[in-house]
Amino acid sequence: MLNSNIQIFDTTLRDGEQVPGCKLDTQQKLIIADQLDQLGVDVIEAGFPVSSPGDFKSVNEISKLIKNATVCGLTRSVENDIKVAAEALKHAKYPRIHTGIGTSDSHIKHKFKSTREAILDRAYKAVKYAKTFVEDVEFYAEDAGRTDNDYLARICEAAIEAGATVLNIPDTTGYCLPSEYGAKMKYLKENVKGIEKAILSCHCHNDLGLATANSIEGVINGARQIECTINGIGERAGNTALEEVVMILKQHPYLQLDTNIDTSMLYGLSQLVSDKMGIYTQPNKAIVGANAFAHSSGIHQDGVIKNRATYEIIDPKDVGVTESAIVLTARSGRAALAYRAKNVGYELTKLQLDEVYENFLSFADKKKEIDDDDIHQIVETSKVYREIMASA
Known part of the structure; x- marks a missing residue:
């Protein structure tokens, strides 16, 4: 299989920190970020810089610290968000701006009170503007799991045309079945003009307990990045668990997919995140739970x-x-x-x-x-x- 390396995009410090009561200070984030870099993750999503002065400071300090991984800052498709993220990332050795917008009819109609064409234009302009600051721009199509495939393909083409290097296809509500999510990735791989210029990325939530399965189906069908968190922490029922997808790929070599993760660090890092965030890890949690072995x-x-x-x-x-x-x-x-x-x-x-x-x-x-x-x-x-x- 061509390009068998799966990039691991860790969002513990951004999506993972959105769990109520799990606020980390900058020093705690630096400790975790350093361990993630040693673990071998390819991308660390350090935060949402425009959201608060504290988050801006954390992204800025993490950018100075990290030597190997790409450091990423999240934005909305808003010029000021993008400008602030670029400023926070200015010291990063490998900076990435992660910008995007909701693409499902539900988001377009109820959240933005807009139209498909207007959203497509906003997506294009956001990526184009981010590209003036950094070379590496990731575009997220929020609620892609419930977005019509034809329209999703159009918006992905616009993002690529504007310069996106990564296309994030989130199952934001955790609704997709693995077969559906895999088929969506396959459709984009086969129908998006210029898709060879960008990496498809899985970002799955666990509302129905399918985040890990969906991410694996995504990479089997052409995605080459998985967005995940340590212990699967995140909003509502959480995100794809990093330790789960990494060990699935390692234990199933016939998939011919691999990561750069030093798996011997997984348990220790799980304990560190649990301690710093004050989140109890269930004993029967796969890979890192107290009863796993x-x-x-x-x-x-x-x-x-x-x-x-x-x-x-x-x-x-x-x-x-x-x-x-x-x-x-x-x-x-x-x-x-x-x-x-x-x-x-x-x-x-x-x-x-x-x-x-x-x-x-x-x-x-x-x-x-x-x-x-x-x-x-x-x-x-x-x-x-x-x-x-x-x-x-």
Whole structure:
């Protein structure tokens, strides 16, 4: 497949920060931006400069800090927005202005009280004006997911003619099915004149839990950039999760699509973002959740102990997790108890294990999870404890 590299556009510091109560100060944004640069993201959307003096300052300071990634500032299709973004980005090694406008009939009629032709003209002029400040201009067609494909193709052609280097095709409301979103990308790839001059980009929201699936369908059908956030944070139900799309592409090499991400940093960066933003990451969150590599079912534990790949399609070390967790509960079997007991110093024979296991079940029925201190107590209160110590 030609051009198999997928650019990762991280918008944790812009779209991700739009979660109520998750405001970051400039210093916190700099810490996260530096880690994103080390992670290997291609683009960091640092903020919306015209929105506040604080956001302008953050974009400006991030522009000075970042050495590898493109630094991007968001604007509306308003000249002053674009001018302010250009000023905020003036120190960036690789600056990008991200400008655009709503393109669905719903946005045109109700939000702008305008017409298709007037919106097309505004899109063209916004890109053209942004191009006077920077070479790299990304155009977003807000609510592209619900925009008629023919009209969307026309507005993409206008943006390319004006100088856009990237075309962002957002599923703003998270409404599209993967097949629909993939077909939309395919249609644009095949019907937009001059499409070879620009990169198609996926920007998907998770209102129906389809953001990751839609982004993957998008790149399968010709997009070469995914816009995403750490932990999938963002407005309403959130955005495409960076860690999910990156690991999907890594674990499915037959797709022949790859990224520049150092995946061993994913867990640590997830923890950093969760801490700085004060957002609790659900335990069953894919890739970076506390339970992503935890096993409590006896059948699963036995399989993982014998061969990790039996129940894990990702090596925990690949995402920065030290090892799989064998969690002892009332659902755990003898293999898991023997494994955990060995880790704290008890090498049990089969007969000893049978005796200790009966004691373990009594403990486990009274407590949700058995920890290392409990294991010592379980073994030491077993009838065979003296025999165990004698054989140690």
